[in-house]
Amino acid sequence: MSPRKIFGIVVRSLGLCLLVYSVWYLLYGIATVSGLQGEAAKYKIEFFISGGFLLVISIYFLKGAPQLVGFCYPEEKL
Secondary structure (H helix, E strand, O other): OOHHHHHHHHHHHHHHHHHHHHHHHHHHHHHHHHOOOOOOHHHHHHHHHHHHHHHHHHHHHHOOOHHHHHHHOOOOOO
């Protein structure tokens, strides 16, 4: 297995971790809007912004982040 493929697996694993984290943020934001979390109600917009931003990044990483992998491991030209 080449280093490029191993790095791709690491990037996808990081994307999976970020996906779980972003879903947690979004669910916690929904809980604050619905009134289940009273003490954190003033931070509800931050939960949605952080969750949405992390969701976009995690989807990019789960797709393999071709630009990032290509930058770190460029194709060798003969």
